[in-house]
Amino acid sequence: MIEALQFEFFRNAVIAGVLTGIACGIIGALVVVNRIVFIGGGIAHAAYGGIGLAIFLGISPLLGAMGFTVAVTLVLALLTVKNKERVDTAIGLIWATGMAFGVILIDLTPGYNVDLMSYLFGSILAIPSSNIWLLLMVNVVIFGFLWYFYRDILAMSYDEEFGITINVPVKGLYFLMLLLTAVTIVLVIRLVGLILVIALLTIPPFIAERSTSSLSRMIMLSSALSVIFILAGLALSYSFNLTSGATIILVASFAFAVHYVLRAVRKG
């Protein structure tokens, strides 16, 4: 593990892992407390349409996924801004249609594209350094969003309707939050793949939500947990030659199970 750090690709993977963990921990916490996990799932699967489109057009899959996912997310935000709970149909539709769109476009693209698997299941070890800069930028934007709007985010997340009556700009915040979620998801897909992204986005905040008594501490704990899960998963996948995304998720699930049992025992 330590000797692996002399390889640039592994150092890149570690840096990407830390940056992804932080972004994921923050966005995951917001997604969980705002109860929009299902919307996150829709965004992640719709992203496959963007990957298909990019491969069909011969442009960078990351770029394609980003553009397509942001567009789909804006549509989703418009459809759901009025009522976040009763939008199952819209999300389900976008979830499946995005995925199907991607599959068909890849069918229509001549030749077999090996890279595809890495989008379904992730390949953190193959992460290019350009992605790291992108991750850094996204982290900076997320930090800025959180710092400037923290109080509004707290009011909206805890009780949206009360928030409206004290002038919290809930609609604008909702759009911004979904956009940042989309961007984060697209970058995380690179790491654990689109099928598993939701687990990484929700397990750390689930643990953190129950263990803290403020949103800011929940966000910090959930980021720390994400980083730990990603690095531990990375080390295990390197040592035992396993798929990185699946290993990371299993580490997180194991931690959740331990947390759950410990809590149950403590409560007696």
Added chain:
Amino acid sequence: MRYAIEVENMTFSYDGIPVLEEINFKLPEGEFMALLGPNGGGKTTLVKLLLGIYKPYSGKIKILGSSPEDAYGRIGYLPQDAASHSSFPITVYDAAKLGRHGRIPRGRGLSQKDKEIVRQKLELVEMWNNRHKRIGDLSGGQRQRVMIARALAVEPEILFFDEPTSSVDSSGQEKLNDLLKELNRDMTIVVITHDVTAISRHITSIACVNRKLHYHSAPELTSDMVKLAYGETVDGTCPVELLAHGIPHRVLPKHGDEGE
């Protein structure tokens, strides 16, 4: 006269189904109004319209003389399901503090005066000693009191209180009614009551909503209201069925009294 609420020819529909029709009423400032009606009759919807959370399909709404949006910061609101988000990581103190948030510019913390107000309101509802507790560790009644403190921390001129469907125990209810009476000295109060037996004896007027609205500027139900809420089978005299449900006689019309 100054009005806390003015609603003119307001209608609202949801997915093409009319929920509220031709709502007209004016509530003078300083009143303590109970808003009743059957479940699904549109009580909560009406309150969300008054708060500007929903927009009317047609007609006009004024709160404290201006549009609901312009009255934000002067309105205190207790949502019905405020207590439901119980796993949220927030302490009693931080939840009550949210009431001040609309008054502080972004990037600045609470002033000494803001903190003093939050403390006062938490003491008023007897939750100051629990201020470090997590909201999720409180009982439903305690959570509701924190939400009252939060609404009062806004220092509102009008308080909308959507009572939870599951009622608080009767001694808690009595205390709550006394507190609301106290508060009524400084502000207009609108209580949305789901449990007719729990109507406060301090109310000064009643509105009954079931798609349409009847307003009565005295603390008793008129026979029109009873008809509106519970159907035409009631002949306007003593609705035995309602009494059987435990509705206090003081709010029912007397025999032969046609109300308005």
